[in-house]
Amino acid sequence: MLSSARRFFIRRRYLGWTSAAGVCLLLICIIYVLSTGSWEAPKLRAVANGKYADLKKSRYENRNRHKQGPGEYGAGVFLQGEEKKNADELAKKEAFNIIASDGIALDRSLPDVRNPACKSVEYPKDLPTASVVIIFHNEAWTPLLRTAHSVVNRSPPQYLHEVILLDDASYRDRLGEELDKYVQDTWPDGVVKVVRVKERAGLIRARIAGAKAATGDVLIFLDSHCEANEGWLEPLLARIGENSSRVLVPGIDAIDSETLEYSKNGGIAVGGFTWSLHFTWSPFVPTKWELDQGFGKEWQPLRSPTMPGGLFAADRKYFFDVGAYDPGMDVWGGENLEISFRVWMCGGSLEFIPCSRVGHIFRSSHPYTFPGNKDTHGINSMRLAEVWMDEYKRLFYMHRRDLLKQDMGDISERKALRERLKCKSFSWYLENVYPEKFIIDEKVLAYGMVRNPGSNLCLDTMGKDEKTRFDIGLFHCQNGASANEVFSLSQKNELRREEACLDSVGAEGSKVSLNPCHGHKGNQEWRHHKDSGVIVHVPSGKCLDVSGLKSGDSVQLKKCNGGNDQKWTIEHYLDI
Ligand code: LR7
Ligand code: MN
Incomplete structure (x- = not known):
């Protein structure tokens, strides 16, 4: 039997311990709250995550909700009279029909234009996750947000790590605080993020900045006037999951710049280039590789010598290992052929994935300035020719003698990269990747x-x-x-x-x-x-x-x- 005195002491000691523990718990809570900046108790957060899980699920499940209204199912919008006149006037600046675009829902429905064979492909359940990087400079509001909505709604939520809207120093109305607010209100789960660079970077450095901000397994770059279509994500993630040195381009459909009509690009072509270093389409001829793989049908992966540049997926680590982009390239042009040649010459491969469909508004001019009025395509291409094309750069200069007098800046780091990665020669590329390329002065x-x-x-x-x-x-x-x-x-x-x-x-x-x-x-x-x-x-x-x-x-x-x-x-x- 314990004496009452001893019982008293035990109780006191016990009380002492409990109050000490209580103080500690309180301290931990304060530290937690201060460090996270959140006043939500952990239990509440779990509930909130649950709420976002439902939100994410419902966004994805409602992606094909049939709606009535202009532009639904990818239809074109045909303006008349005064409205058409205004649209034509605005198109001089915007290079597309902004009135038609503003009249169409930001999450409009689209026709599923995939080849029927694509619909029955089964993809693994444990695909890598995607960071979708959408760069923009002074893009119009509705095409930009339609790009983001289409990506969020048509990506299975478990694979969409984030969407990064990388603002390349836009100064257009609405793209500042209003955009931030729209993004927070529309996607409270934070899946869409706005990241800004301090000064105009040009599309090449903007993409590097977007890639650096990303944390998902796979980077997917899109222009800021695209619409991701049904089933677009899985085929890209699956093929990179199998082999991280594949760089993949979705099938690019046309969104008409006049009517915003979404139409399937039915042609079967891969990417080529001209000696003046412009991207071109090249007829698809199944290669030995395609035939060896049991591929060669228009809906299966197609090897391509080059890519158009704006829409592609790459493993994030691989993208940086293979040299990201040349940060010495300004504003627009040349980076698409540079990364194409580099990926092939340095051990990777480039494929078009026709089961993945994404639309793009093709504009006839650039609705933004080129600081200093420089021929950035010319000078960027000169950098790429000097680093990657060996003696074949002669054919570029044959078309661009004017550039011989131009200053292209320092290319020593890019040359060092080529050395470090022990990349193959440009003649290897021509012989093995693009044997059908006509070489003006050989054979x-x-x-x-x-x-x-x-x-x-x-x-x-x-x-x-x-x-x-x-x-x-x-x-x-x-x-x-x-x-x-x-x-x-x-x-x-x-x-x-x-x-x-x-x-x-x-x-x-x-x-x-x-x-x-x-x-x-x-x-x-x-x-x-x-x-x-x-x-x-x-x-x-x-x-x-x-x-x-x-x-x-x-x-x-x-x-x-x-x-x-x-x-x-x-x-x-x-x-x-
Ligand atoms: O200074 C700039 N900063 C930017 O962030 C200039 C542009 N940009 C953004 C711009 O807002 C847009 O989102 O960069 C993106 C591309 O600019 P566009 O849409 O004016 O380019 P484009 O579609 O005319 O040009 C194609 O070639 C370019 C060469 O540098 C880029 O690689 C583009 O991404 C590329 N677009 C495509 O490949 C789309 C599909 C074409 C096909 C088929
Ligand atoms: Mn574009």
């Missing part, structure tokens, strides 16, 4: 100026856009000063430019047009005899002729007569 019979010595007139494109069909001109020979006068006589006996070929129906006295090369000889087959100097159009047997023509006229086709008006020399003969 050809002859190339350079095509001159009629008697008149000193040369064949000349007159600077016309070679994607359109036009008649080939004649101009005073520029002696290498102009890429407009560089033609190649190919091994297939085409007289051609990079992508377009001289083409004729062969009528007496007719002009000769420049058409896309079809590779099947026919009206595009020419023979040049070095000794006699004639250039004969094979199907008609007629000769290229300058009689009665002057600089500025179009060259003609006439019955062969052996005269000086039908004699030609090609500047460099390789194999003739």
Whole structure:
């Protein structure tokens, strides 16, 4: 039996301990509250997380809620009268129809444009998570937010780590506090974040800043006028989950800049480039790799030599390991080919993933300034040519002699990167990744100026856009000063430019047009005899002729007569 005195002491000691513990608990609570800045008890937070879980789930589940209204199901909006006039006026500045866009719900429904085969693909349940980085400079409100809504609503919440709206120093109304407030009110779970850079970074450095702010497993970059479509995320995450050195481009659909109509881009093409270093589309020909993989159908992964640049996914760690972007590149242009060449040459790969669909508003001009009015595409491309293209940079400068005098800044760090990663040569890239690329001055019979010595007139494109069909001109020979006068006589006996070929129906006295090369000889087959100097159009047997023509006229086709008006020399003969 305990004496009452002892019981008393035990109780006191016990009380002492409990009050000490109580004080400690209180202190821990205060420290917790101070350090987290939150007044919510842990239990309440758990409930709140539960609430967000429901919110996230319902956003995703309601993504296809059918709605009535302009633009629903990706329909176009056709304005009339006064409204159309206003829209056309505003389009001069915005480069798209802002009135139509403002009339469409920010979370409009879209048609599921995937190939039916995509819908039955089963993806693993433990995919990596995505940080979607949307960079913008003075983007209009509705396209920007429609991009964010489409991403949040159409991404399974367990895979969407965050959406980063990276503001590249915008100063347009609404993109400051109003945007912050909209984001907080609309996505209280914090899945969308606004991150701002202090001064205009240009799209390349803006993407680097966005990538640095991201913490998900996979980075997905989008332009700020896109709409992510049904099932867009899983195919990208699954393929990067299997191999982190894959850089992936979704199938890019068109959102019409005039009507905002969403339409599937049905073409099957991959990315190419021109020697003036612009991105182009290139017809898809299944490669050995595709066939070996059992791929080769238009909805399966397609290997691509290059990408357009704005929409792609890469493992976050891989993106930085392979050199992110060249931070010396300004504003716009060139980074898309730079990262394409680099990824292939340094051991990675680039694929188009047609089961993942994302729309993009194609605008005909840039609705923002280029500080200092610099040709940033030209100078950025010069940096990439110097670092990655080895001796093939000659073909870039052939088109851009003007740049030889330009200052491109310091490229030593990018050269060191190429050394460090032990990247392969550009000729390896051409041979293995893009064997169908036409190289103006290699594996050809002859190339350079095509001159009629008697008149000193040369064949000349007159600077016309070679994607359109036009008649080939004649101009005073520029002696290498102009890429407009560089033609190649190919091994297939085409007289051609990079992508377009001289083409004729062969009528007496007719002009000769420049058409896309079809590779099947026919009206595009020419023979040049070095000794006699004639250039004969094979199907008609007629000769290229300058009689009665002057600089500025179009060259003609006439019955062969052996005269000086039908004699030609090609500047460099390789194999003739
Ligand atoms: O200084 C700038 N800061 C920016 O943040 C300039 C632009 N930007 C943002 C801009 O708000 C936009 O979100 O950068 C993004 C791209 O600018 P756009 O939309 O004017 O470019 P674009 O669509 O005309 O050009 C394409 O080529 C560019 C080359 O530098 C970029 O790689 C673009 O991302 C790219 N867009 C696409 O690839 C979209 C799909 C095209 C296809 C098919
Ligand atoms: Mn764009």
